[in-house]
Amino acid sequence: MTAYLKLDHIDKVFTRGAATTEVLKDINLTIEKGEYVSIIGHSGCGKSTLLNIIAGLTTATTGGVLLENREVNSPGPDRAVVFQNHSLLPWLTVYENVKLGVDKVFAKTKSRAERDAWVMHNLNLVQMAHARDKRPSEISGGMKQRVGIARALAMEPKVLLLDEPFGALDALTRAHLQDSVMALHQKLGNTILMITHDVDEAVLLSDRIVMMTNGPSARIGEVLEVPLARPRKRLELATSATYLKCRQRVLEFLYERHRFVEAA
Amino acid sequence: MNMPATKIEVETATPAAAAAPVVALTPKRPPRAETYARMARETAVRVIPPLVVIALLTLVWELVCRRAGSALPPPSRVFKDTKELILDPFFDHGGIDKGLFWHLSASLQRVAFGYSLSAIAGIALGVLVGQSVWAMRGLDPLFQVLRTIPPLAWLPLSLAAFRDGQPSAIFVIFITSIWPIIINTAVGIRNIPQDYRNVAAVVQLNPLEFFSKIMIPAAAPYIFTGLRIGIGLSWLAIVAAEMLIGGVGIGFFIWDAWNSSHISEIILALFYVGIVGFVLDRMIAGLGKFVTRGTAQN
Numbered sequence: 001m002t003a004y005l006k007l008d009h010i011d012k013v014f015t016r017g018a019a020t021t022e023v024l025k026d027i028n029l030t031i032e033k034g035e036y037v038s039i040i041g042h043s044g045c046g047k048s049t050l051l052n053i054i055a056g057l058t059t060a061t062t063g064g065v066l067l068e069n070r071e072v073n074s075p076g077p078d079r080a081v082v083f084q085n086h087s088l089l090p091w092l093t094v095y096e097n098v099k100l101g102v103d104k105v106f107a108k109t110k111s112r113a114e115r116d117a118w119v120m121h122n123l124n125l126v127q128m129a130h131a132r133d134k135r136p137s138e139i140s141g142g143m144k145q146r147v148g149i150a151r152a153l154a155m156e157p158k159v160l161l162l163d164e165p166f167g168a169l170d171a172l173t174r175a176h177l178q179d180s181v182m183a184l185h186q187k188l189g190n191t192i193l194m195i196t197h198d199v200d201e202a203v204l205l206s207d208r209i210v211m212m213t214n215g216p217s218a219r220i221g222e223v224l225e226v227p228l229a230r231p232r233k234r235l236e237l238a239t240s241a242t243y244l245k246c247r248q249r250v251l252e253f254l255y256e257r258h259r260f261v262e263a264a
Numbered sequence: 265m266n267m268p269a270t271k272i273e274v275e276t277a278t279p280a281a282a283a284a285p286v287v288a289l290t291p292k293r294p295p296r297a298e299t300y301a302r303m304a305r306e307t308a309v310r311v312i313p314p315l316v317v318i319a320l321l322t323l324v325w326e327l328v329c330r331r332a333g334s335a336l337p338p339p340s341r342v343f344k345d346t347k348e349l350i351l352d353p354f355f356d357h358g359g360i361d362k363g364l365f366w367h368l369s370a371s372l373q374r375v376a377f378g379y380s381l382s383a384i385a386g387i388a389l390g391v392l393v394g395q396s397v398w399a400m401r402g403l404d405p406l407f408q409v410l411r412t413i414p415p416l417a418w419l420p421l422s423l424a425a426f427r428d429g430q431p432s433a434i435f436v437i438f439i440t441s442i443w444p445i446i447i448n449t450a451v452g453i454r455n456i457p458q459d460y461r462n463v464a465a466v467v468q469l470n471p472l473e474f475f476s477k478i479m480i481p482a483a484a485p486y487i488f489t490g491l492r493i494g495i496g497l498s499w500l501a502i503v504a505a506e507m508l509i510g511g512v513g514i515g516f517f518i519w520d521a522w523n524s525s526h527i528s529e530i531i532l533a534l535f536y537v538g539i540v541g542f543v544l545d546r547m548i549a550g551l552g553k554f555v556t557r558g559t560a561q562n
Contacts, residue, residue, distance in 0.1 A: 057462055075465035087459035091481040091556075100477065101467045155467070 003030035003066070004191055005054070005159050010063035012049055023049050025217040027063070029210060031159070036185055036192045038202040040250065041212030042258070047195045051163050054193065055081050067158055077105045080152035084164040086144040088136040094147050095132040098122060101155045122154040123147075125184060142173035149181065153188070162194040166201065175234065178205060186231055199254070203246045204232060211253045221258060224249055337528050345528035360512055360520065364536060370512040371502050372540070374430070378437025379498045383491060386442045390449020390490070391479065400450070411443035415501035419508055429509035433502065440501040441494035448493070452486025453479060481556075488552030495548050499541045514540075 010027040013020050023046040031037050041047045052058040054065050056075035064071050067078065080101070088097045098119045106115055123129040126146040136144055145165060152160055165181070166174040182205060185192060196202050202209045206226050213221040226246050228237065237243040322339050329338035337345065353365035392399045393407075418439050422432040456479065464478050480487075506515025514537055521529035 055462075055466065057465060075462070076468055077466060079466070081462070081466050083459060083462065085459065087457075087463050089460060089463065089478070089481070091484075100463075100469075104467050104469065104473075 004033040004035075004068060005031040005193070006066040006069075007050075007054070008063050008066060010050070010053060010060045010065070012046065012053065012058070013061045022217045023215055024053075024060075025219050027220060029220065029223075031191060031193065033191055034189045036194070036205055036207045037210060038194045038196050038206040038208070039210045039212060040196055040199065040202045040254070041218065042214055042254065043197060045212045045215045045218040047212055047218075048163060051081070051161055051193070051195050054159070055079050055161050057081075077101060077155035078158045079161055080155045080157035081161045081163060082145070082148045082152045082165045084167050086136070086141075086148040086168075088144055088147055088151075090136050093133050093135055094123065094128060094139070095119060097136070097147060098151045098154050101151055105155045119154060122150040125153060125187075126150045126180065140173075142169055142177055145169065145177060146180070149184070153184070153190075158191065160190045160192045162192060164195050164197065166196075166198070174201075179234065181205065182230075182232065199247055199250045202250060203228075203243060204234065204237065209246075209250060211250060211258075213258050222249075222253055337531070342528040342531050345526070346532040349529065349532060360510075360516065362512060364514070364517070364533070367512055367514045367517045367533075368536060368540060371506060371514045374433050374506075374513070375437055375495075375498050375502050375544075378434040378502075379441055379495060381434070382438045382440075382442040382445060382494060382498070385438075386445025386490065386494070387449050387487060389442075390446045390487070391453055391475070393446065394450035394453025394483070395479075407443060407446060410439075411447070415440040415497070416504050416508070419505055423509075429511055433505045433509055433513075436501050436505045437498040441498040444493035444497065445487070445490040448486045448490030449483060452483030455486070456482045484556045485552070488548065488556060492545060492548045492552065495544050496541065499537075499544055503537055 007027050007029040010024055011022070012024040013022050027050060029037075039047045039050065049058060053060045056065075056072055056079065059073055064073065066072070072079065088094075089100070092100065099115070102110075102115050102119050102122075106118065110118060120129055120132070123132060126149050128143060128146050128150060131139055131143060131147075136147070139147070145168075149165070162181075166177055169177065178201060181192075184190070185205075194202075194205065203226055209224045209226060210220055211222045211224065212218050224246060226242075228240070228242055228246075326338045326340060328334070329336050329341075343350075349364055353363040355363045356366060389403070393403055394400070415436050418436050419432060422435040422439075423429070426432050426435065460478050460482055464474050469477060502513070503515040503518070506513035507519040510516050510519075514533055518530055518533045518537075521527075521533065
């Protein structure tokens with residue numbers, strides 16, 4: 001298989017004055033088109049830094065990111081991000097928030113009416129079309145995150161980057177949104193890279209789980225294939241042996257071999 | 265997909281769903297008279313206390329200044345002396361012998377001009393200082409020193425530079441009100457959450473789009489704080505400046521009244537100055553509230 005997204009020997013060192021901290025060390029990863037990959041690790045292991053490097057919001061100290069064999073080192077809509085705290089612009093309505101990206105990405109290729117239809121199409125995908133004229137302060141946390149997903153999807157990214165997208169949500173809303181993201185992935189076949197710290201979420205959603213060791217100098221400790229057929233159903237998986245085995249592997253990695261040691 | 269779970273929910277939910285319409289069928293809309301009565305009460309709660317205080321203060325003033333030989337006139341005298349000015353603010357006998365409306369409007373025109381200039385320049389400089397670390401390092405110390413200079417201290421210098429009262433007054437307003445606008449705008453720009461900058465970076469907004477779509481809306485609450493302080497300061501400055509430059513204007517009107525010992529006219533003018541200042545402040549506050557209605561929350 002050809003590598004669609006390739007992380008090539010990425011190191012990241014933060015320098016503050018004379019002090020340097022190596023956050024990421026020698027990260028290598030190839031992701032295929034249409035794959036759903038999760039990166040899991042304890043907090044502070046640099047997984048968000050890694051996502052920011054892929055998004056182009058931070059630059060790697062050495063190494064680089066290749067998307068379809070082209071190096072990317074600045075942010076762009078081909079790697080749209082769904083931020084943990086939704087990051088909708090509060091002065092714009094739901095519709096305008098999604099339209100902001102659409103207008104930029106399809107400025108030349110779509111007419112005004114087509115762009116409008118495309119915004120509504122994406123709001124429909126996340127079942128948020130009914131709230132098109134509401135402002136972010138008027139909708140719930142889960143709804144905001146749906147709009148955040150619609151905004152990212154509407155840019156037709158080559159890779160969709162999810163930065164702990166369900167972290168700030170309550171358990172029920174989270175489950176509901178996970179199902180939505182799974183359905184969207186099934187329907188649209190996006191390539192998705194998700195940062196998470198939730199083991200169940202990682203196993204449920206991913207084709208592969210990338211487990212990171214603790215920082216500083218975090219590396220990829222292990223990559224686990226999740227051989228579960230899609231579409232996956234939450235309740236059926238609860239008793240599936242494969243599911244439990246995968247879950248067990250991740251838990252062992254996180255809590256036995258790479259226990260989170262509180263910085264002394 | 266989660267059929268078993270949903271089924272259980274449906275069964276338990278049915279009684280509740282049946283009970284709900286019963287509540288909905290008895291609408292408790294309060295009668296119209298009751299709504300009006302409540303609105304009247306709410307208005308009264310806000311309006312009556314200040315009215316009582318004003319009445320009491322006027323009474324005390326009347327009692328204190330009533331005695332023979334009192335330096336200041338009591339309110340009844342003020343009203344008697346200035347009745348003509350109050351009733352006819354629009355007369356114009358040529359020169360500086362004009363009604364209060366003309367004096368106030370001359371002052372307001374100067375403020376409008378000087379304040380608009382300072383709003384534009386202040387926001388522009390504030391954006392520069394907020395966005396660029398080097399501009400801040402270079403300019404901030406200068407601003408911190410210049411902003412402490414009292415408005416009137418600029419007047420002789422601007423008279424020397426412009427050789428005319430009108431532009432000097434406008435310059436004084438400009439230089440007085442620009443500092444809070446610059447400083448607040450810069451703080452607002454510096455406080456734009458990194459998240460919004462990230463969104464702009466991913467969407468690839470160009471600098472102009474970033475300015476209009478992210479920067480200005482995100483910093484708007486701060487900018488309007490600066491604008492509100494600025495309008496107050498410019499109204500303070502204009503009255504003082506006009507006392508010195510002469511001509512038509514509420515400041516000069518006060519000075520002229522003092523020179524001709526019309527104390528009652530001074531009191532009336534102060535009353536108008538206060539009201540206009542209050543209205544200006546409320547206008548900017550209202551405009552700010554309207555513009556930032558989405559940003560303030562969240």
